[in-house]
Structure formats: C-alpha cells, structure tokens
Amino acid sequence: MKNFIDDNFLLETNHAQELYHNFAKKQPIIDYHCHLPPDEIATNRRFENITKLWIDGDHYKWRAMRNLGIEEKFITGKSTDKKKFDKWAQTIPYTMRNPLYHWSHLELKRYFGVEDSINPENAAKIYNHCNLLLDKPEFSTQGLIRQMNVEIICTTDDPLDDLTHHQKIANSDFETQVFPTFRPDQIINIDTIDFVNYLDTLSEVSNIKIDDFESLLQATKTRIDYFHEHGCRLSDHGLPHAYGKKFNKKEVSQILKNRLANKNISSKETLKYKSAILYYLGSFYAEKDWTMQLHLGPIRDTNKALLEKIGINAGVDSIGDFQHAVQLANFLNRLNDNGSLPKTILYNSNPADNDVFATMAGNFSEDGVKGKVQFGAAWWFLDQKDGITKQINSLSNMGLLSCSLGMLTDSRSFLSFPRHEYFRRILCNIFGNDIKNGELPNDMKWIGKIIEDICYNNAKEYLDFSKIGKKKNIKKVV
Structure with missing residues (x-):
C-alpha cells in the first residue's frame, strides 16, 4: 500500500497549504532541546x-x-x-x-x-x-542532520561532562552548530541514593571541596562557567514540579551537611534544599544571560522490575498529576523579586495543566524582551496532533502564540527531525482553518510572517547564539 503521506498531509484547506509550502517548509531547524549523543555527532557515526x-x-x-x-x-x-x-x-x-x-x-x-x-x-x-x-x-549522523536543514542543535549534558565532543564538533567543518545544555538534576536531587557520590565527583571535577552549601554553589558555578566557555546558553531541569518553599541559607547548609554525613533528612528539609539550590541555579543562569528550561510533571521509572532489568530510560514513565501553580509561582517570583529571573521556558506533561502554564508564563515580562517566560512546545506524551493542537490553543487563548519558540524534538534519535515538519503542518492547518472560517483575515503576508517567526525567527532571536561564533579553540579548564 502506498505511503499515505503526500505533499498536503494534515493540511485541510488551501490556506493551510499555502502557509505551509510558502512560509513554514523552507525554514531551517533550531532544535534547542534534544538528547542526541554528542559523541556520535563528533565521530560522525x-x-x-x-x-x-x-x-x-x-x-x-x-x-x-x-x-x-x-x-x-x-x-x-x-x-x-x-x-x-x-x-x-x-x-x-x-x-x-x-x-x-x-x-x-x-x-x-x-x-x-x-x-x-x-x-x-x-x-x-x-x-x-x-x-x-x-x-x-x-x-552518517552529520549527513542525516544536513538532510533536514538543521542549523542549531542543543544537546542535554551533565555538569560533570568535559564537553570534549562539543569542542571537537566546534573545531570541525560541520556546518550545524552543536551546543551543550546544562542539566543539573543530580545536584538538585538530594534524596537519591547516589547524591553523595555525585557531589564527590563534582568536587574532583571543579577542584572545590564540597562540605557545605556555599562550597556546593561555588563548585556548581565553576561548572556553569566551563559550560558557558563551550557555547552553552541554556540549562534544563527534569523535575516533577518546581520548588518554591521558603528557606534560609544557614538552615540549608546544615541540611546538606547532614546528607553528606549520610544522615536521614526529612521530606520538609528535602524541599527546602531543592528550593534553595534551584533558586541559586536560576540566579546563576540570569548572570550568564542563559535560558532556563523547566520540564515539569512526569512520573519516571514506574516499573521497577523492568528498570532493574534494562536500566534507565526504559520507557516506563507516565504523566503525573502534581499541583504546580503555587510552587511554580513562588519560585519564579522569588527570582523576579531579586532581579534574577532568566529567560525561561516552561513545559508541562499533563494537558490538564496547559492553562496553568500558559497563564503563568504571561505573569513575568521584561522591557524589550519578547516573550521572556515561554509556555514551551507540547512535550513527551503530548507531542502528537491532539497535544500540539491543545498547547497551541491554550497559548493562543491565554497569551501570544506569535511569540512562541516553536517545536523541538526532545529525542535521542537522529531520525526525529521530521517532528518539526509535523508541528509546522499542524500549526499551518490551525491558521488555515481559522482563515477559512472567517475567524482570521485572509492576509497571507502577515500570517505567513507569524508562521515564519514561530517556526524559526523567534527561537533564533530569543536564544541568540550569534555571539558565540562557529569555531573556537576553547581552553580546557577541567
């Protein structure tokens, strides 16, 4: 049977077809969040x-x-x-x-x-x-990326990574820019079994002995500086929810000391520590003019038997039903009150939370910054036709869709870049139907510009990698 995907796949109207083929299709891809392994790009696997x-x-x-x-x-x-x-x-x-x-x-x-x-x-x-x-x-990996007209890729990287693969890519003749993203979940998750061992390694890599909260912040900032030198301009956090509890530094330092001594800490103390470290991370990002990404809401690794059998990322995760609004508002507001709120992208995994996230993003703005806090693209279980449509509708109803940064792959596969095409077709179809129904004017020049902005221009302007440069011989500071 012939493949059902033709030139006008998902494009239900002539207006949608014109928007996609004349405006969306030709835009390069900025994939600002994915999990592609940088070593496989560097070695051109x-x-x-x-x-x-x-x-x-x-x-x-x-x-x-x-x-x-x-x-x-x-x-x-x-x-x-x-x-x-x-x-x-x-x-x-x-x-x-x-x-x-x-x-x-x-x-x-x-x-x-x-x-x-x-x-x-x-x-x-x-x-x-x-x-x-x-x-x-x-x-090859680089060839597959070229086929899809990918301009920029941002991988997801642990603070301990030496980023040698990114440096190799930067110093090669590969046209696509590949930048690291700072993902410090293991610094935040004080309640995991490997937390103390992880901080021991962080001490070694940063050359700073971590024995209290202040030294942890210094070690973390050292790694942020290192990532920045290697072109990093985004952080990422995969959390069940944001942490916005009140804390004081002295109390948090004692909580960390107890944990480093392998003493039990309470759930209340855990939340205070997480609230503190997440706040200071956000302030560090603001100092560097980074964008902070918060991927919130999933329940991970639910099938313990399968997890033990095949390891992490087994595909046994679910949508969570956490209460986000108060904690997220407290966290963002604390940063904003202190002039330390970086550009931020909020992603949710539960469609029931779409309007919460869309309205939360609109609460925080800055003169001269277009869409400072973003309601990010439909993510994980929601990056399908219905989920994408619902995210677009929530953002349209509660904020400005025209400021959106568009799609990302969030994938470990080098064949996932057509997800950008999938999103663009759905986006153009929504606008096309609105034009057909008389809900929007038949102004292809203006609406085409909005489509181009969502697909490419907004992300290019918002993330602004232009100051980094393509080739850099970066001094290794590990």
Whole structure:
C-alpha cells in the first residue's frame, strides 16, 4: 500500500497549504532541546543497519511493542537486529492513531524515500533498502542532520561532562552548530541514593571541596562557567514540579551537611534544599544571560522490575498529576523579586495543566524582551496532533502564540527531525482553518510572517547564539 503521506498531509484547506509550502517548509531547524549523543555527532557515526539507527534507544517504540505483547528479547534483548526490525514492522500497523504511525512513515519517506506503508509483508524489502542507503555519506549522523536543514542543535549534558565532543564538533567543518545544555538534576536531587557520590565527583571535577552549601554553589558555578566557555546558553531541569518553599541559607547548609554525613533528612528539609539550590541555579543562569528550561510533571521509572532489568530510560514513565501553580509561582517570583529571573521556558506533561502554564508564563515580562517566560512546545506524551493542537490553543487563548519558540524534538534519535515538519503542518492547518472560517483575515503576508517567526525567527532571536561564533579553540579548564 502506498505511503499515505503526500505533499498536503494534515493540511485541510488551501490556506493551510499555502502557509505551509510558502512560509513554514523552507525554514531551517533550531532544535534547542534534544538528547542526541554528542559523541556520535563528533565521530560522525555510521550505523550498521536501520535497527541501530531507528529502534535502538527509542523508548516510544519500545512501549508500543510491549503493549502489543512482543517479548522483551525482541525489544531491548539479545535477539538479532533483523528480528527486532521485523517485530517493529509488525507493530507499526497497530499504531494507527498513535503519533508513532505518522512519525514512522514521515521518517521512512523523508530520509529513505520509502513510498509504501510499512507492514510485515514488505518489511524485508524496506530493511534491505534502508541498509543499502546507510552505506552512503549522507546517512552518517552529520549527513542525516544536513538532510533536514538543521542549523542549531542543543544537546542535554551533565555538569560533570568535559564537553570534549562539543569542542571537537566546534573545531570541525560541520556546518550545524552543536551546543551543550546544562542539566543539573543530580545536584538538585538530594534524596537519591547516589547524591553523595555525585557531589564527590563534582568536587574532583571543579577542584572545590564540597562540605557545605556555599562550597556546593561555588563548585556548581565553576561548572556553569566551563559550560558557558563551550557555547552553552541554556540549562534544563527534569523535575516533577518546581520548588518554591521558603528557606534560609544557614538552615540549608546544615541540611546538606547532614546528607553528606549520610544522615536521614526529612521530606520538609528535602524541599527546602531543592528550593534553595534551584533558586541559586536560576540566579546563576540570569548572570550568564542563559535560558532556563523547566520540564515539569512526569512520573519516571514506574516499573521497577523492568528498570532493574534494562536500566534507565526504559520507557516506563507516565504523566503525573502534581499541583504546580503555587510552587511554580513562588519560585519564579522569588527570582523576579531579586532581579534574577532568566529567560525561561516552561513545559508541562499533563494537558490538564496547559492553562496553568500558559497563564503563568504571561505573569513575568521584561522591557524589550519578547516573550521572556515561554509556555514551551507540547512535550513527551503530548507531542502528537491532539497535544500540539491543545498547547497551541491554550497559548493562543491565554497569551501570544506569535511569540512562541516553536517545536523541538526532545529525542535521542537522529531520525526525529521530521517532528518539526509535523508541528509546522499542524500549526499551518490551525491558521488555515481559522482563515477559512472567517475567524482570521485572509492576509497571507502577515500570517505567513507569524508562521515564519514561530517556526524559526523567534527561537533564533530569543536564544541568540550569534555571539558565540562557529569555531573556537576553547581552553580546557577541567
């Protein structure tokens, strides 16, 4: 059966088609949040087969296969790559109305020119076809990125990382700029088993002995300085919710000392510590003119048995039902009161919280800064047609969609960049329907500009990587 994705996929009106083909389609991609491994970009990895590229590490696909009852040996186990591909091909026809169905066919068509809808009958043919193409230079990691006209990529990196792969990329002839993002979750999560060991390593890397809260802040700031020298201009936090409890520094320092001595700390003390460290991190970002990203709301690693079997990022996470408004408002307001609120992007994982996040973003502004606090793109479980539409509608109703930074992949896969196309088609279709219904004027020049801004210009202006420069021989300070 021929691939159902044609030139006007998801574009229901002539207006939507004009907006997409004349304004959205041509825009470069700024993927300001993803989980691509920088070492694989730096080494320009070539993939042995399509399974290694398309299925390995993709917990979205793993969840679907498990839901269909496929044995784990064909998902993350020791089965052959060909059998794993066959099981995924068996799964795809059952994913109809799940975004995986759209994404998978977009990926096959955009990268590999596959015009058929994949199923068990044509799986072998598609497997062999894709594997032949993987031998070509344009199917290395850098080649795949070039194919999608990607201008900037921001990876997600631990504060302990030495960033040598980013430096190698910066000093290469690769056209796409690849920058690190500072992700200090393990500094925040004082209640995890490995917290003390992590701070021991942070002490070594920063050359600062961490024995109280002040020394922890100094060590963390050293790493922020190091990341900044390597082109980092964003931080990221994956948290259940923001932390906005009242605290004083002396009390928090004693809480940290107790934890470093392996003493038990209460849940109230834990929240005070997290509120304090998150506040100071935010203030450090403001000093550097970084953008702070807060990914809030999921419940992670719920299936402990599977987690122990295959490790983290197993695909056993869920939408949470946390109360966000008060804690988030307290956190942002404390930074704002002290003149230390950085540009901030708020992402939620529960659609019930869309309006909370959209209105919260509108509470904080700054003269001359367009959309200082952003309600970020539909994320994780919400980056499908319905979730994207709901996020766009909430932002439109409660704020200014025209200020939006557009889409990101939030992915570990080098084949995920068509998600930007997916978003752009949905965006243009919404505007197109409004024009058709007489809810917006048929002003293609102006609405086309808004589409271009959302797809590219807003992120380029907001994040402003132009001051960094492409090639830098950065002195290593580890």
